[in-house]
Amino acid sequence: MEAAAEIKDHYRSDFERLRDGLPGGRIPWMKRRREAALARFAAQGFPTVRDEAWKYTDTGVIARRTFTTASPPARAALARGDLAAFTIPGLDCHRLVFVDGRIAPELCDLDALPAGAAVGGLAAALEGDAAGVEKLLGRLADDDGNGFAALNTAFMTDGVCLRLADGVALERPVHVLHLSTADTDGTAVHPRNLVALGRGSRAVLIETYAGLREAAGLTNVQSEVLLGEGAELEHYKLQQESAKTFHIADTGVHVPAGARYRAHGIDAGGRLVRNGVRVRIDGAGAECELNGLYVLAGRQHVDNHTVIDHLKPDGVSREFFKGVLEGHARSVFSGKVIVHPDAQHTDARQTNHNLLLSENAEADTRPQLEIYADDVKCAHGATVGQLDPDALYYLQSRAIDEDAARSLLIYAFANDVIGRLSLEPVRSYLERTLTERLLHGRRVEDLI
Amino acid sequence: MLSIRNLQASVDGKPILKGLSLEIGKGEVHAIMGPNGSGKSTLAHILAGRDGYQVTGGEVIYRGKDLLDMPTEERAREGVFLAFQYPVEIPGVSNIYLLKAALNAVRKHRGEGELDAMDFLKLVKERMKLVEMDEQFLYRPVNEGFSGGEKKRNEILQMAVLQPSLGILDETDSGLDIDALRVVANGVNALRGPERSLMVVTHYQRLLDYIVPDHVHVLAGGRIVKSGDRSLALELERRGYGWIEDELRATGS
Ligand SMILES: Nc1ncnc2c1ncn2[C@@H]1O[C@H](COP(=O)(O)OP(=O)(O)OP(=O)(O)O)[C@@H](O)[C@H]1O
Ligand SMILES: [Mg+2]
Numbered sequence: 001m002e003a004a005a006e007i008k009d010h011y012r013s014d015f016e017r018l019r020d021g022l023p024g025g026r027i028p029w030m031k032r033r034r035e036a037a038l039a040r041f042a043a044q045g046f047p048t049v050r051d052e053a054w055k056y057t058d059t060g061v062i063a064r065r066t067f068t069t070a071s072p073p074a075r076a077a078l079a080r081g082d083l084a085a086f087t088i089p090g091l092d093c094h095r096l097v098f099v100d101g102r103i104a105p106e107l108c109d110l111d112a113l114p115a116g117a118a119v120g121g122l123a124a125a126l127e128g129d130a131a132g133v134e135k136l137l138g139r140l141a142d143d144d145g146n147g148f149a150a151l152n153t154a155f156m157t158d159g160v161c162l163r164l165a166d167g168v169a170l171e172r173p174v175h176v177l178h179l180s181t182a183d184t185d186g187t188a189v190h191p192r193n194l195v196a197l198g199r200g201s202r203a204v205l206i207e208t209y210a211g212l213r214e215a216a217g218l219t220n221v222q223s224e225v226l227l228g229e230g231a232e233l234e235h236y237k238l239q240q241e242s243a244k245t246f247h248i249a250d251t252g253v254h255v256p257a258g259a260r261y262r263a264h265g266i267d268a269g270g271r272l273v274r275n276g277v278r279v280r281i282d283g284a285g286a287e288c289e290l291n292g293l294y295v296l297a298g299r300q301h302v303d304n305h306t307v308i309d310h311l312k313p314d315g316v317s318r319e320f321f322k323g324v325l326e327g328h329a330r331s332v333f334s335g336k337v338i339v340h341p342d343a344q345h346t347d348a349r350q351t352n353h354n355l356l357l358s359e360n361a362e363a364d365t366r367p368q369l370e371i372y373a374d375d376v377k378c379a380h381g382a383t384v385g386q387l388d389p390d391a392l393y394y395l396q397s398r399a400i401d402e403d404a405a406r407s408l409l410i411y412a413f414a415n416d417v418i419g420r421l422s423l424e425p426v427r428s429y430l431e432r433t434l435t436e437r438l439l440h441g442r443r444v445e446d447l448i
Numbered sequence: 449m450l451s452i453r454n455l456q457a458s459v460d461g462k463p464i465l466k467g468l469s470l471e472i473g474k475g476e477v478h479a480i481m482g483p484n485g486s487g488k489s490t491l492a493h494i495l496a497g498r499d500g501y502q503v504t505g506g507e508v509i510y511r512g513k514d515l516l517d518m519p520t521e522e523r524a525r526e527g528v529f530l531a532f533q534y535p536v537e538i539p540g541v542s543n544i545y546l547l548k549a550a551l552n553a554v555r556k557h558r559g560e561g562e563l564d565a566m567d568f569l570k571l572v573k574e575r576m577k578l579v580e581m582d583e584q585f586l587y588r589p590v591n592e593g594f595s596g597g598e599k600k601r602n603e604i605l606q607m608a609v610l611q612p613s614l615g616i617l618d619e620t621d622s623g624l625d626i627d628a629l630r631v632v633a634n635g636v637n638a639l640r641g642p643e644r645s646l647m648v649v650t651h652y653q654r655l656l657d658y659i660v661p662d663h664v665h666v667l668a669g670g671r672i673v674k675s676g677d678r679s680l681a682l683e684l685e686r687r688g689y690g691w692i693e694d695e696l697r698a699t700g701s
Contacts, residue, residue, distance in 0.1 A: 412540025
């Protein structure tokens, strides 16, 4: 649906204000793409609940406001000490920090990158290697279908640009912090991430999205992940924005033959959150695994929307999403799996379990399988339920008090996802931060 | 140890226990037998503190205290242990985790300190030998994917670790193979002592060859309708329950 005139005008004038200062402002193809994306946004506007893909997530609260893109900070907004709250103890990693959508070079640690690894900000990559970026950027963007994505392309400021040549193993993970400092409502950031791994290359990317203050801002992210044959990416996205923030993310992933994409999306923060993930299983034996955990309270709303296209034979996809909801929280999981006619011997499995801790919480779960090949294995399972009273009774009959028994069961439920993470420091970090939140301050160790 | 006096209880308004009385002294083993649906598990769960039963009359005194007044976990801390007829699976919580949480809760209640990790593991491994359980079960989620017999063994392991004063075994023998029955019975016998009483619910006299009871009771229609010594179990094995009902009818009770 066409954007309302005042919305169009607002984003047009915001664009005019920033245009020349946006990354790649002097690069003709970049300028053209931004202009085209803005026009596309104007033509399609923000999605509404009449769009099938957004049926359960009303972004009207975003469309009714006007968000102004954060300007580059006049001076360093953060010191290293401010990062402590967002770093992961015990994690030996390369680090990139973006503050309000722009890189903060003084906070980054990018020493000792192996040969063949280019890791840095997208804006810098555009400056240094415009031709290289041109070939990759936008290949997996969702600008045609989704107003948020188009807006991101028009306004993108910066984000991680991780490129590995063929056969490069990046041993240390890359931790990317996307931090916002806005303390007033109405500020938008448009991070744009680009990951391109050469044949047989390997990397681990961890993204943290967080705000330093509580403000009704918009984080509108778009990420593109292009894997070479046999490449492997493990991609963590830890979303812990303020309880007022709108967080809209879209990730497009291309997985060719023999390549493997593993993603773990952990949502603890945000007021209204949308994680769109689109994966193309596009080569024999390509694999993807999407894991998700959302821990919600108050009036939080989190929508995980995944689309996996199996285009070639022998692909494997696994989805495992779990949620714990308190208060008036609401979650949506829609998992679409399309097995195209060529994709024989596809093995696709999808699971979504939700634990409702209050009468007012609500979880919607929508598996959608579209199968056009005849020799495939596809399975899905979904549940929405409360704590098992028999399990509670059993624990209490073993001398454990009701409160601890509840905590233990909630912890066990959530830990099922956390246990799947490969990196021990990230697991411990999440166990501490998430489960302490789940257990209302009770420490896990106190339960045992 | 335990005095049940004229206990009446119902579920969803349906009376199940209809004036049940039973005295269990210190160190005694009482077997409870009775037809399916007569209320044996209901009695066990009411003692252990499960929600959903309405106690409409009578009382239960455990070591001088009103048992029905205590929250479930407090009963366990005070030494009541129910080995479930149908042990509950708890995904995501490992067996060792549960054992540790349970033991520490009980010890804390008794004013004893928590066991350190080493001593705890030593204790658990020792008790596992008693019921001949493999150590791998410690690290598996509680009862999840356990076979029927493994679940029952696991219940007795928990009992052996917690050392209750009153152990209620609800059909611990059903689902056990012949060897497992002997192992579990030996485990239970090792826990017998002057300070520990047992209430053993079973359908089969065979278990009572191993765990020799001091008293045998027949629970039928929500009441103890007959009590005797172990010979009663043998008689039940031979004659079934019909004759008791006939006897009751004859005496008009
Ligand atoms: N939650 C419930 N709702 C309705 N009826 C119940 C409920 N729980 C128990 N009952 C009924 O109470 C009666 C006694 O059940 P209970 O499980 O105590 O029998 P039992 O003696 O242990 O039988 P079994 O030997 O088969 O284990 C049964 O008729 C059962 O159907
Ligand atoms: Mg029973």
